[in-house]
Amino acid sequence: MSQAIRLVTADELQRMGSDARYELVKGQLVAMSPIGYSHGATVARLIAMLGRYVNDHRLGEVVTEVGFVLRSNPDTVRAPDIAFVRNDRVAALEGPRFPRGAPDIAIEVLSPEDRPAEVGEKVDEYLHAGVSVILVFDPRKRSVAIHRASEAGVVLSGDNAILEFGDLLPGFSCTLGEIFK
Secondary structure: OOOOOOOOOHHHHHHOOOOOOEEEEOOEEEEOOOOOHHHHHHHHHHHHHHHHHHHHOOOEEEEOOOOEEEEOOOOEEEOOOEEEEEHHHHHHHOOOOOOEOOOOEEEEEOOOOOOHHHHHHHHHHHHHHOOOEEEEEEOOOOEEEEEEOOEEEEEEEOOOOEEEOHHHOOOOEEEHHHHOO
């Protein structure tokens, strides 16, 4: 006799509070383990660079670990390591609940235990939900995979490779060497 799986909603996940580190994928809880040092350092450097640029140019908000409801019935809630939301969309996403809708930029930093198939699924979910660009940083390979809905994925590697965001963050650029110190 098979047992029915009980699906969890975005509201139920929210009520679990900040002690629970989960994402929700098609109504099923996915545990998120604590991050390692390289992951945390990469995220911190990116937040500092992007946050300063976005604030100086008044482009929107840079946030970390915010749960975005990407899909409903069953619910999918993803919490990118870093997300950027344009000024004209911030008010619609602010509030006490997980925002319904996708950020403009989603950034994930790989951990050693991340599996390529799971990362690919996450990228597909972000693209399907309307994220303009998804960046997947790999601290071990010192590279970043850039995914956009309208283009084939691109991988940048090497300390001199230049990261830019085009119209989303006009004028921003940095080298991968600045990110992967």
